Amino acid sequence: MNSGTSSPVLGNRLQTRVQGFLDRLRDRGLRSGLAAGVDLSRALQALPILDRNAVREACRATVAKSPAELAVVDRVFEEYFGSFDLPVTPPSEEGKLPQARDRLGRAPSGSTTPAEEREQVEEELHGRYSPEAPAPVPRRVPLASERLRRYRAGARRFRRSVATLPGRRWRAHPVGSVDLRRTARAGLRSGGEFVELARRNRSPRRADLVILWDVSGSMREHTTDLFGLVYALHRVVRRTRVFAFGHDLVEVTQLLAGRSYERALPLLADRLRPTGGGTRIAHCLNEFRRRHESEVRRTSTLIVLSDGWDLGEPSELADQFRRLRGRVHRLVWVNPYAAQVGFRPATAALQVALPYVDLLASPEDFPLPHGAVRRAGVPAPG
Amino acid sequence: MTEPASGFADSVDSVIRALSGQHYVTERGLATAVYLAIRLEKPLLIEGEPGCGKTEIAKALSAASGGELIRLQCYEGLDAAAALYEWDYPRQLLTIRLHERDRTTAQLESEIYTERFLLRRPLLRALEGKGPVRPVLLIDELDRADEEFEGLLLEVLSEFQVTVPEIGTIRASTIPLVILTSNRTRELGDAIKRRCLYAYIGYPSAEKEVEILRQKVPELSLHSAQEIAEFVGRLRTREDLAKRPGVAETLDWTAALLALREHSLRPETIVETLGLLLKDAHDLETYRKEKVAELLAAP
Numbered sequence: 001m002n003s004g005t006s007s008p009v010l011g012n013r014l015q016t017r018v019q020g021f022l023d024r025l026r027d028r029g030l031r032s033g034l035a036a037g038v039d040l041s042r043a044l045q046a047l048p049i050l051d052r053n054a055v056r057e058a059c060r061a062t063v064a065k066s067p068a069e070l071a072v073v074d075r076v077f078e079e080y081f082g083s084f085d086l087p088v089t090p091p092s093e094e095g096k097l098p099q100a101r102d103r104l105g106r107a108p109s110g111s112t113t114p115a116e117e118r119e120q121v122e123e124e125l126h127g128r129y130s131p132e133a134p135a136p137v138p139r140r141v142p143l144a145s146e147r148l149r150r151y152r153a154g155a156r157r158f159r160r161s162v163a164t165l166p167g168r169r170w171r172a173h174p175v176g177s178v179d180l181r182r183t184a185r186a187g188l189r190s191g192g193e194f195v196e197l198a199r200r201n202r203s204p205r206r207a208d209l210v211i212l213w214d215v216s217g218s219m220r221e222h223t224t225d226l227f228g229l230v231y232a233l234h235r236v237v238r239r240t241r242v243f244a245f246g247h248d249l250v251e252v253t254q255l256l257a258g259r260s261y262e263r264a265l266p267l268l269a270d271r272l273r274p275t276g277g278g279t280r281i282a283h284c285l286n287e288f289r290r291r292h293e294s295e296v297r298r299t300s301t302l303i304v305l306s307d308g309w310d311l312g313e314p315s316e317l318a319d320q321f322r323r324l325r326g327r328v329h330r331l332v333w334v335n336p337y338a339a340q341v342g343f344r345p346a347t348a349a350l351q352v353a354l355p356y357v358d359l360l361a362s363p364e365d366f367p368l369p370h371g372a373v374r375r376a377g378v379p380a381p382g
Numbered sequence: 383m384t385e386p387a388s389g390f391a392d393s394v395d396s397v398i399r400a401l402s403g404q405h406y407v408t409e410r411g412l413a414t415a416v417y418l419a420i421r422l423e424k425p426l427l428i429e430g431e432p433g434c435g436k437t438e439i440a441k442a443l444s445a446a447s448g449g450e451l452i453r454l455q456c457y458e459g460l461d462a463a464a465a466l467y468e469w470d471y472p473r474q475l476l477t478i479r480l481h482e483r484d485r486t487t488a489q490l491e492s493e494i495y496t497e498r499f500l501l502r503r504p505l506l507r508a509l510e511g512k513g514p515v516r517p518v519l520l521i522d523e524l525d526r527a528d529e530e531f532e533g534l535l536l537e538v539l540s541e542f543q544v545t546v547p548e549i550g551t552i553r554a555s556t557i558p559l560v561i562l563t564s565n566r567t568r569e570l571g572d573a574i575k576r577r578c579l580y581a582y583i584g585y586p587s588a589e590k591e592v593e594i595l596r597q598k599v600p601e602l603s604l605h606s607a608q609e610i611a612e613f614v615g616r617l618r619t620r621e622d623l624a625k626r627p628g629v630a631e632t633l634d635w636t637a638a639l640l641a642l643r644e645h646s647l648r649p650e651t652i653v654e655t656l657g658l659l660l661k662d663a664h665d666l667e668t669y670r671k672e673k674v675a676e677l678l679a680a681p
Contacts, residue, residue, distance in 0.1 A: 035576045039422065046421040047394070047414070054394065057414035065575040067429070067582050168459025169528070180471040181463075187478060188491060194475075205458070206528075208568070238529065239568060253569070290621055294432065295567045323624065323664060 014049065015041070021080050025063060028072050036063045052081070147367065148261060151232035154366030159207045159237050162301045162330055167205035176201030205299055208239035210328070212288065214306035215272055216246035216279040222336040225363040226305050227268075229334070231261050232366075233303070241295075244272055245284035249291075281349055282312035285320035293327060301330040305363075307337060308347035318352040325356040338362035390447050391420040405597040406435065406442035407590060415581035416443065425539045425560035427524075427575060430583030433628020436563040440520035443559060450517040452558070454504040456527035462534055466544055468501045469494075495548035505538050509554040517558045524574075525564040532574045539577050586629060588615045594629060599636050609647050610636055616677050617659065624662040634658045649675040 018040060025032050039062040047054045056077050064070040172182065182198035213230055234240045234256045241253045255267045296302070302324060310317065325331055333353060337343050339362035345354055354360070390400050397413045397420075408416075412428075416439070419426035428436045444451035454465055474494040481490060502510065508519035521535070538544060542554040562578060564570055586594065591611040595602055602610075610632065618626045627635075635658040644651045652674045660666050 031572070033576065039424065039579065042422050043418045046418060053410065054414060057411045058418065060411060061415035061418055061579045061581060065427075065572075065578075065580050066569075070580075070582055168457065169461070170459075180475075181469070184469070184471045184474050184478075187475060188487065188494075193482075241569075286621065289624065293624060294565065297567060 014044070017081075018044070021059070021076065022063070024076050024080055025073065028076055030063065030069055030072055032063050039063075055081070148228055148232065150367035151228045152236055155229075155232040155236035158233070158366065162209075163204045163207040165205045165299055165329065166202040169203045170200045171203040173199060173201040175199060206239065207237050208297060208300050209233060209237050209241070209303060210292075210296055210300050211240065211242045211303045211305065212249075212284070213242060213244050214246065214279060214281070214304075215244045216309070218279070218307055218309050219305075219336065222307075222363070226334075226336065227265060228261075229363045229366055230305070231256065231264065241292075243288060243292075244268070245281070245288075246272075246279055248280075249284040249287040251292075278311040279306075279309055280312050281306065281308075281310040282316040282320050285317070285324065289320065289323060296327050298327065298329060300328045301332060302328045303332045303334060304353075305334045305336075306349075307335055308345070308350035308353070310347070310349040314348040314352045317349055321353045321356040330358045331356055332359045332361060333357045334361050334363055336363060339364045391417055393417070400446035401439070401442050402597075404442035404445045406439060407586075407594045407597055408439070409590070412439070412581050412583060415579050419561075419579050420559060422579070423557045425562055425578045426581060427562045427564065427570070427578035428581050428583060429564045429566050431585055431626070431628055432565050433630035434583045434585060435629055436583055437520065437522055440518055440522075440561040440563075443561070444518040447515060447518065447559070449515045449559065450511065451520060452504050452508045452517055453520045453522060456521065456523050456525075456531070458526060458528060460527045460531050464503060465505050465531070465534065466503050466538075467506045467546060468503065470499045470501050474499055497549065500546070500549070505535075506544055506552065508558040508560075509538070509542060509544055509552060511554070511556045511558055513556065516556055519558040519560045521560065521562045523565060524562050524570060525567045529571060532571045536573055536577065539574070585615075585618055585626070588612055591615065591629065591632060595632070595636055598633055599640065602636060602640065603645070606639075606645055607636075610639070613647055613652075613678065614659065616680055620677075622668060623660070623665050625660070625665065627659040627661075631659050631661070647678060649678060652678070 019037070022032055022037050022040070040059060043058040043062050044055065047058055049055055056074075059077055060070055060073050064073045170179070172179065176199045179198040179200040182200075183194060186196065186198060187194045211230055211233060213226065219226065230242055234242055234253070241251065242256060244250050244252050250272060252268055252271060255271055256264050259267065321331070333350070335343075335345075335350065338360055345351060345360065350360075391397050394410065394414050394417045397417045398408060398410070401408050401413065401416075415426055415428075418424070428439065430436055440453075441451060443449075477494050477499075478490055481493075485493070504519070508517050511517040524532070524535075539560060542557050543551050545551045562574075588608075588611045591614065592604070592607045595607040595611060596604070599607075614627055614632045614635075617623070620626075635655060638655050638658050639647075639651070642651065642655070653670065656666060656669055656674070660669060
């Protein structure tokens with residue numbers, strides 16, 4: 001550990017424990033840096049450290065930075081500090097001693113801690129682990145750097161074509177309203193004489209993307225192109241969130257952030273555990289709406305990468321697409337087979353989704369300078 | 383570490399009491415985060431479901447501490463001119479025209495770029511707070527602002543100072559208590575999160591919601607409060623809802639039921655007033671009388 005958490009007041013033994021706790025959190029993927037360590041040490045100076053709950057709340061407030069990280073902090077806290085005797089834990093209402101807990105701080109069957117409950121919910125959300133099923137994403141798929149470069153160029157074109165709404169930021173422009181700031185500056189330069197009125201207008205709103213990427217078994221052979229496309233879009237469009245789905249929905253945006261193509265793919269492969277049970281597009285869209293709909297802007301472009309093979313009821317899928325279409329600016333479906341000669345959107349999922357889709361494209365369209373992606377900016381049909 | 387104002391934030395319990403005095407019911411976790419934000423002089427980032435009290439806590443803290451509440455509402459396109467300071471251009475233009483004959487350009491320039499012509503926006507006002515009581519700076523819905531605006535906040539939130547090129551650096555003599563809120567419509571940058579303590583406000587438990595209702599609407603009977611909290615709690619568990627009702631919606635709905643003199647929940651009344659709880663057309667369409675009755679009857 002570092003010396004960033006050193007504190008003259010905090011005892012050496014507790015300081016060591018705190019450092020160990022932060023190390024454990026880093027092992028679990030939390031990016032808790034020096035600042036979090038310093039904050040936690042300072043917080044523990046301001047709180048009664050024999051009060052286990054107070055220490056836990058201090059860890060939550062200083063180290064976690066999102067609801068998902070709160071769950072990790074809770075879990076690691078239970079594991080790491082679970083073996084401590086708790087001198088200030090009050091007895092239960094009947095005067096009995098608190099229930100015994102095992103080494104990991106788990107309560108006996110029949111009662112669960114909030115952290116365990118969250119873990120159970122996470123397990124549910126991630127689907128059932130299936131050792132027989134192949135991993136949804138292979139750990140390594142080589143993609144030529146030239147092809148990746150072309151995907152990035154395509155992603156930049158796509159970004160321009162979907163950013164069609166006016167934003168709230170101003171830019172200098174020969175036509176528009178009078179810009180007092182620039183007019184005053186120019187007037188000062190010309191000795192108080194306002195020779196010309198500077199003008200401004202609104203610059204276009206930036207694109208923001210939500211990508212729903214089907215990682216079920218039928219899409220496995222297309223991983224090279226699809227991950228190349230997802231990676232390029234995420235790199236080029238700053239506001240991009242990426243969700244992988246198959247049997248269930250998992251957000252993977254953070255695994256791509258700031259990582260190279262070669263480094264990000266193994267992380268994804270580790271995160272997306274093999275699951276059996278087939279693709280449930282409607283279920284996953286419903287999950288997405290339930291958990292993330294409030295985070296989707298009306299200016300967002302929703303991109304679904306899928307071949308359309310689905311286990312669910314087409315009517316449910318149509319309902320999900322109808323609801324989502326009303327929430328986003330553009331809805332794009334990327335089908336790996338769309339560029340093939342004689343392709344027809346024959347799957348039930350694609351047929352029910354098409355009335356709500358602004359553009360049906362293939363991943364191969366993106367690298368082309370005049371590919372179908374140029375049509376993403378046209379108004380929705382109907 | 384600055385000592386907090388006596389009685390207001392001496393301990394986590396005193397924060398809970400002070401907030402309770404403002405009819406703000408809080409859980410211990412959130413109160414601990416507030417206490418630490420005061421003691422460590424760090425901004426507190428609060429994320430959570432809409433309508434669950436993120437903005438309200440800043441108002442309650444301001445009222446409890448006696449510090450001025452300075453609010454900056456974020457939106458896309460928010461920039462330094464609206465958040466920090468702006469020069470009073472019309473006055474500058476008039477001054478230039480008035481003195482163009484009797485002053486040189488250099489004299490004019492040194493005159494119009496002084497504090498007299500500075501329009502102070504919320505961030506600068508918060509840093510210029512004087513006196514023993516810390517102002518409460520609420521930066522509301524930061525996720526609505528652009529990423530560039532977060533960069534602008536970094537200097538303010540870590541150094542509590544602002545640099546105006548024409549005047550110099552303005553430092554806070556009294557560090558404000560800074561509350562940032564976000565509805566998570568986008569992920570905030572790591573740099574801003576690193577500078578803040580963090581708390582998350584989810585939907586309250588039924589017991590807590592009853593307590594909130596009783597505090598905010600004292601004329602409501604315990605039985606009605608329990609009935610309302612249970613119904614709203616059941617509604618929030620429905621997966622087919624596009625937008626779940628927050629505490630703000632529960633309070634609005636309770637006020638409507640009281641205005642209609644409804645002391646017990648009936649399916650007909652619920653359907654008639656459901657627009658106060660559900661703010662999505664499709665949700666309203668889905669929750670007709672049968673579904674409401676089914677929800678009411680649920681154990």
